[in-house]
Amino acid sequence: MSNQNTVTPGLAIFERLAPLGYPLIRITAGLMLMPHGAQKLFGWFGGYGLEATGQFFEGSLGMSPGILFALLAGLVEFFGGLALVLGLLTRPAALAVTFMLGVALTVHTANGFFWTDGGVEYPLLWALTAFGIFLRGGDRFSLDRRFGLPF
Template identity: 50%
Template sequence: MNTSLTPSGARPIIPALANVWAALEPLSWLIVRVTTGILLMPHGAGKLFGLFGGYGLEGTGGYFDSIGFHPGYLFALLVGSLEFFGGALLVLGLLTRPVAAAVVVFMTVAFFIHLPNGYAWINAGFEMPVLWGMMALSILIRGGGKISLDRKLGFEF
């Protein structure tokens, strides 16, 4: 390996960092996948259990009913489970692509729900559904990666 180059093959501005980037490169996808899963889980915990300022199944179900998703309780259960348990599966790299595909679908719907509020998430805009959706799409395309239970078990969808 030519240590004067970064993993991308470019010459680094600070050559001493080339070895650092080369050593850390195998972890980059793991960081993306695990962080996405960990950060989805509190959203699901809020919908399912009322944690982290969430409204639990009853409150979230009422919200889903109010925006036309009936029965709201079922939608709250499905979305909360996707975020909480699906997030945990992303952390583990298990059933990575099916979970990521479900998150892409959910975030596409969330985008249209939040679209009337404009871009900024601080105004309940579509910024975060786009971010989550693009992260999930990237995970869907790439799969669990080398450090995943999917790979360890010898299968990927």
């Protein structure tokens, strides 16, 4: 005889809460990206704003034109993060974040693995998280689902 309920007795609460796990990851990822974009675009949260960030991108990272790359990174982080929070156009936003973090990985590769040394650990974690969100889409608790969008 097959037992359909595979949840350990007493742990049924986890089965009920499990559907909240994915939106928690998607929303948290978006919320954690947005301040980085706000730093680049608006100078908020101790950031330097678009012009100074562009100068850093060009002068220190060799990304020219720096202001364009700073603008693109800021837009992806801020508005892509917002899209993840809302679950609106989730897959395109997550793909843009994945791509942007892939570029960030190239900057951090020379510093090794550990984030404490400026390595790839942190951007790699976020790139993989964004890619996982891309694969799954907005899911149940999203505006994509609410509006019937295929994202």
